[in-house]
Amino acid sequence: xxxxxxxxxxxxxxxxxxxxxxxxxxxxxxxxxxxxxxxxxxxxxxxxxxxxxxxxxxxxxxxxxxxxxxxxxxxxxxxxxxxxxxxxxxxxxxxxxxxxxxxxxxxxxxxxxxxxxxxxxxxxxxxxxxxxxxxxxxxxxxxxxxxxxxxxxxxxxxxxxxxxxxxxxxxxxxxxxxxxxxxxxxxxxxxxxxxxxxxxxxxxxxxxxxxxxxxxxxxxxxxxxxxxxxxxxxxxxxxxxxxxxxxxxxxxxxxxxxxxxxxxxxxxxxxxxxxxxxxxxxxxxxxxxxxxxxxxxxxxxxxxxxxxxxxxxx
Amino acid sequence: xxxxxxxxxxxxxxxxxxxxxxxxxxxxxxxxxxxxxxxxxxxxxxxxxxxxxxxxxxxxxxxxxxxxxxxxxxxxxxxxxxxxxxxxxxxxxxxxxxxxxxxxxxxxxxxxxxxxxxxxxxxxxxxxxxxxxxxxxxxxxxxxxxxxxxxxxxxxxxxxxxxxxxxxxxxxxxxxxxxxxxxxxxxxxxxxxxxxxxxxxxxxxxxxxxxxxxxxxxxxxxxxxxxxxxxxxxxxxxxxxxxxxxxxxxxxxxxxxxxxxxxxxxxxxxxxxxxxxxxxxxxxxxxxxxxxxxxxxxxxxxxxxxxxxxxxxxxxxxxxxxxxxxxxxxxxxxxxxxxxxxxxxxxxxxxxxxxxxxxxxxxxxxxxxxxxxxxxxxxxxxxxxxxxxxxxxxxxxxxxxxxxxxxxxxxxxxxxxxxxxxxxxxxxxxxxxxxxxxxxxxxxxxxxxxxxxxxxxxxxxxxxxxxxxxxxxxxxxxxxxxxxxxxxxxxxxxxxxxxxxxxxxxxxxxxxxxxxxxxxxxxxxxxxxxxxxxxxxxxxxxxxxxxxxxxxxxxxxxxxxxxxxxxxxxxxxxxxxxxxxxxxxxxxxxxxxxxxxxxxxxxxxxxxxxxxxxxxxxxxxxxxxxxxxx
Numbered sequence: 001x002x003x004x005x006x007x008x009x010x011x012x013x014x015x016x017x018x019x020x021x022x023x024x025x026x027x028x029x030x031x032x033x034x035x036x037x038x039x040x041x042x043x044x045x046x047x048x049x050x051x052x053x054x055x056x057x058x059x060x061x062x063x064x065x066x067x068x069x070x071x072x073x074x075x076x077x078x079x080x081x082x083x084x085x086x087x088x089x090x091x092x093x094x095x096x097x098x099x100x101x102x103x104x105x106x107x108x109x110x111x112x113x114x115x116x117x118x119x120x121x122x123x124x125x126x127x128x129x130x131x132x133x134x135x136x137x138x139x140x141x142x143x144x145x146x147x148x149x150x151x152x153x154x155x156x157x158x159x160x161x162x163x164x165x166x167x168x169x170x171x172x173x174x175x176x177x178x179x180x181x182x183x184x185x186x187x188x189x190x191x192x193x194x195x196x197x198x199x200x201x202x203x204x205x206x207x208x209x210x211x212x213x214x215x216x217x218x219x220x221x222x223x224x225x226x227x228x229x230x231x232x233x234x235x236x237x238x239x240x241x242x243x244x245x246x247x248x249x250x251x252x253x254x255x256x257x258x259x260x261x262x263x264x265x266x267x268x269x270x271x272x273x274x275x276x277x278x279x280x281x282x283x284x285x286x287x288x289x290x291x292x293x294x295x296x297x298x299x300x301x302x303x304x305x306x307x308x309x310x311x312x313x314x
Numbered sequence: 315x316x317x318x319x320x321x322x323x324x325x326x327x328x329x330x331x332x333x334x335x336x337x338x339x340x341x342x343x344x345x346x347x348x349x350x351x352x353x354x355x356x357x358x359x360x361x362x363x364x365x366x367x368x369x370x371x372x373x374x375x376x377x378x379x380x381x382x383x384x385x386x387x388x389x390x391x392x393x394x395x396x397x398x399x400x401x402x403x404x405x406x407x408x409x410x411x412x413x414x415x416x417x418x419x420x421x422x423x424x425x426x427x428x429x430x431x432x433x434x435x436x437x438x439x440x441x442x443x444x445x446x447x448x449x450x451x452x453x454x455x456x457x458x459x460x461x462x463x464x465x466x467x468x469x470x471x472x473x474x475x476x477x478x479x480x481x482x483x484x485x486x487x488x489x490x491x492x493x494x495x496x497x498x499x500x501x502x503x504x505x506x507x508x509x510x511x512x513x514x515x516x517x518x519x520x521x522x523x524x525x526x527x528x529x530x531x532x533x534x535x536x537x538x539x540x541x542x543x544x545x546x547x548x549x550x551x552x553x554x555x556x557x558x559x560x561x562x563x564x565x566x567x568x569x570x571x572x573x574x575x576x577x578x579x580x581x582x583x584x585x586x587x588x589x590x591x592x593x594x595x596x597x598x599x600x601x602x603x604x605x606x607x608x609x610x611x612x613x614x615x616x617x618x619x620x621x622x623x624x625x626x627x628x629x630x631x632x633x634x635x636x637x638x639x640x641x642x643x644x645x646x647x648x649x650x651x652x653x654x655x656x657x658x659x660x661x662x663x664x665x666x667x668x669x670x671x672x673x674x675x676x677x678x679x680x681x682x683x684x685x686x687x688x689x690x691x692x693x694x695x696x697x698x699x700x701x702x703x704x705x706x707x708x709x710x711x712x713x714x715x716x717x718x719x720x721x722x723x724x725x726x727x728x729x730x731x732x733x734x735x736x737x738x739x740x741x742x743x744x745x746x747x748x749x750x751x752x753x754x755x756x757x758x759x760x761x762x763x764x765x766x767x768x769x770x771x772x773x774x775x776x777x778x779x780x781x782x783x784x785x786x787x788x789x790x791x792x793x794x795x796x797x798x799x800x801x802x803x804x805x806x807x808x809x810x811x812x813x814x815x816x817x818x819x820x821x822x823x824x825x826x827x828x829x830x831x832x833x834x835x836x837x838x839x840x841x842x843x844x845x846x847x848x849x850x851x852x853x854x855x856x857x858x859x860x861x862x863x864x865x866x867x868x869x870x871x872x873x874x875x876x877x878x879x880x881x882x883x884x885x886x887x888x889x890x891x892x893x894x895x896x897x898x899x900x901x902x903x904x905x906x907x908x909x910x911x912x913x914x915x916x917x918x919x920x921x922x923x924x925x926x927x928x929x930x931x932x933x934x935x936x937x938x939x940x941x942x943x944x
Contacts, residue, residue, distance in 0.1 A: 076936075267730075269755075273737060282737040
């Protein structure tokens, strides 16, 4: 299967799941049931950013799915792949918002799930000033938990904001690593769809700090491409759904670095790096993130990421 | 963001119409009128069924007269005409290449011509097995030049540069007796074969046409390009401008037109000379502007960023501006009409080559020994002519676009290095481009080349096809007058990424390139051969398997047919917008559009409907992708 076909197939799979989930929810709660993420002024932030439409009920969500379907064109052109990637992300957002019906709290420690606007405003300034030089999205399980921890710590030491999705969350937890927004290591969730919560950060940043008009998809993607220094580290094995999500990331300008052999590579966008130890250097170069580091020889880690750390007794 | 808009063909035409008004005032002739006088054209000629190679004729083939007096049938006649056409083109490029070899032979540390890219010279010498260690660079230059000159007439063996092709292509050439021997031999063998009473078998004639073409592409043209780089520098990306608006009203305008950079480089050199600029000011001008027309323009634009005033069918417009002090020409594609036309204005029409002598011109013979003083004389002549301008006739259309040019194969590989990741990739290969193609981000590449032809609305086919292809994520490499059409339209401005599909747009952004890459003049199509060969080798494929095609939508000259032959001869399917006088023979049509696949894995497609021509190219590219499973 060609790379494009893989993306389309992953997108179709996610779309099918989303459609099923929304129909089931309507059956259970009725079309007028309210849907929303907590602590955000942007309703479904990704869908709102891309289309300019605020979704508030299940019925509207179903209509929105119809709009998403129109993004899923199937010509063998990158534009179609990009739009399918975006459609995949939007479907993920729909699946995620269903988890929050009736004020449910679907995510528990250490996972965050949806991030509140306040978190974005707090992280936004250091992102703009370059104090946070990049955003790493780590997806899947590293070959070993030692490699997972080493990778996360390497970013943390550079002041890069790290978000975790999937098996890597358990890997760092098992190793006893502290995580949390105050440490700039944010576990999002175990399902692949929870990756949308970091996409949501990037898109809300564009709306809040970039003054992008909601619905102006072209400028939205231009802003994230030029201004949001994010990148994705996706561990093997990659399934079609992850590849489809990756297409969405690349559409926003975020390169994907993977150790999945046999993947159809694209310069600066989809890079095969078999050696996880080199993920950090490869990713930073791919996203043109340049960090000047003055190494201070001290016996503990030192980075702005540790500024919010809470020292507990014992 | 600054406003960016492509210039349309309608705008070109409006500017031309305004210039023709000036022409009408002074009684000037123009190609637009001569085309009318020649239309309708003779059908026998158009179909290639008229033969006049001996004085038993002229013969022409009709239903009632199916054979010429010698008994040759229509297939033989069309075939011979086709071969002669090719030989003319091959001879032209090859003689150009030969002149460059001679210039290289004349190069000296204290001479008019120097070696500007010694690394390239050493690379070629090594490729040819010439000892380089401990040699003075000029001794080496002379040895390489002499070896190159031998390629034209060596009694044994085949062209040295054939080794640059992938082995699969070399095997096909060997197997089918297509590997070109000495360049001049292939040209004269072609003329021999097409003499009365020699070959009249279409297969044999087409095979020789391919062989003569290959002697041009992998011989004469390739040496022309390589040694021009050695002498004048290998092109690197450089900013320039295109269209008539590059001429400056307050300055002395010198237009270089023709092909051989030995002349134009020298003119540019002296136009930059402070002494000359001071002289121009003395004569009432503010400075000196050199601009170019046709391939010599491409040469100096690629290396010096000299602006491009226009392409083939714009050569008369340059004079019609009334602001051209001198149009300086050497060889090939120069309208003899420029002589009488220049007489309507103050313009000096200066011919320089014994190869191209024309009535109503001032002949200043140019050669390698006296290049400096002759170039100075020419520039001085132009400056002194400034005062003779007729201000009431001066009108320069204020129309130009920015262009980034200078994409030699070396420069393209360097641009590709810019998108590699030092943690995983190696430098100096075409692999990033292959990755873009394999993944589908780019669907393929089209080499757009060729002339203008009044049969096709000038520049429209070039520009419309390019727009269609880039919108479909197909990257364009261009040369010759096709490249200039693109530059005039604005397709070589990096901002033109916005008219591309998402894939090509992203590639342009990441690699910082325009969507249409200017690879140079018509001899520089040899650069495209080297690029295709490198891509094939890096991918481990035959050239014919790459999703790459060639296209000459507005071709006109014999050179274009020679080019077409060597492009298909190198395994690249080629799409033509003008029929090569072959439609009178069903057998010839079959061979050219299908039969050649057996020998070289590629063939021609002729389609006069531009929309269909574009669709056919995209379909061919997708077909090649499907065959590779990408």
